[in-house]
Amino acid sequence: MKTYGTSEMAGIIGIHPNTVMLYEKWGYIAPVERKENGYRVYTETQCDVSGWRDIVAVAAGNVHMATNTGNAHTIGLKSDGTVVAVGWNKHGQCDVSGWSDIVAVAAGWRRSIGLKSGGTVVAVGRNHDGECNVKDWRDIAAITAGDWHTIGLKLDGTVMAIGINTYRACNVSNWRNITAVAAGYLHTVGLKSDGTVVATGWNKQNQCDVGSWRGIVAIAVGSSHTIGLKSDGTVMAVGWNDYGQCNVSEWCDIVAVAAGCAHTIGLKSDGTVVAVGDNKYGQCDVSDWHGIQLPSK
Template sequence: MTEWTNVVAVAAGNVHAARNTGRSHSLGLCADGTVLAAGWNAHGQCEVAEWDEMVGVAAGWRRTLGVRADGSVMAIGRRDDGACDVEGWSEIVAVAAGDWHSVGLRSDGTVVAKGLNTRGQGTVGGWTHVVGIAAGYLHTLGLMKDGSVLACGDAAAGLDETRRWRGITAVSAGSHHVLGLTEDGRVLAGGNDSLGQCRTQAWRDVVAIAAGSTHSLGLRSDGLILTTGLKGDGQGQWMQADDAQSGYA
């Protein structure tokens, strides 16, 4: 990835933490609409060299999704679970990839999903007025125009809390937890907090968020990155003077 240039967006193939996982891939969306990929390629998820006219990408456990400028969606990787069966989607403006399901946001604010639905994570058929989406291990989030949040799937990921959130401008889904960025720069979190991944209560002036498998990141307006949760593999190496703010130094 040291040779990647003109990249305008990136995506990481996040996976839930288990003994049969841990391998993933990374994507880069270039300014000219092409896509770069590196990492685990056992299911062909990195074979995107022919893709063009892309405006968005998402990386799942064993697949890659791409939104084209015409609103259609391309998918490559493992097809066994149905999460790559997105060829019929149209008018898509954004995609999200969970472990075994794919989610698409349409230009009219409705949402579509493909793949496994074991915990109801694909039950998005009635969603409307959605402006943002996120997909976790077995759950899906939809950010509504009014700042509230829709959620479906595994309730243990904090979905009941999420449905009570208001004034949200962005959402992110980890393996078993969820994050919400508020209008005033705070970060709300719900779900599994066994490794401190939800300890964001002290964070302020945050402008962007990301939820990993068992950690959380927040980008502050001054450029500092806040992190909390599992740091055993270096996930927290950006944290410097503000370790105490994370609540899980």
């Protein structure tokens, strides 16, 4: 695994080296190993999944881009319904070893969410704003997590929401006939059974301007951009586009979409992958990928 010195890590995050050490002291960065000379050795622990096996779904827990949120975690759902996790664990967001009977997972910033086979939901991690208060949820069919809020899609097509609602990201009580949900930094998107899309929350970058979309079969949400996959294999995008993450108008033959903080991924019918957006860490270097398939349901 690649390692980094303090100055290298500071450069990646975009802060002063002394700030990195201060973050470690405060607990924002987990304590790291040191060389014999006392120098710190940082690793990409949130990406250390090489030993994982029998994984059927994954989720990554950092939605928005900011120098004070460079930590992240990754969770994996195993075929036996248990869950594994690696990465930043200051708030206990990786404490999932006791989970069982899980059928879906989601990760927000500093928390992990699990959907159980009976339609109930479990959560661990930061709960300062009630974003983990899901123990009373019932009949949930799907889950998603933004930075500060948690969303649950019910079997009857209605939607539950908990967490920070300053920008109305949790105002979903009147939604009906929803078949899929996605959550961004401070907005929430729902796909309806008729192929239209609804959205609520922060709309400074027009990430909620989806009212005219039609023929949508899947949705994905980044920090402040929204992606819609159409039934004809083309893709729609609105919102923040500083890194070109919404430049998908020429995509075709797409069968699945996903979105990171500031990049967008599309899986093509031939098993290849396309990507646009921020590529500072090589997250869009997928041109040589082949034989990629959707997980079997």
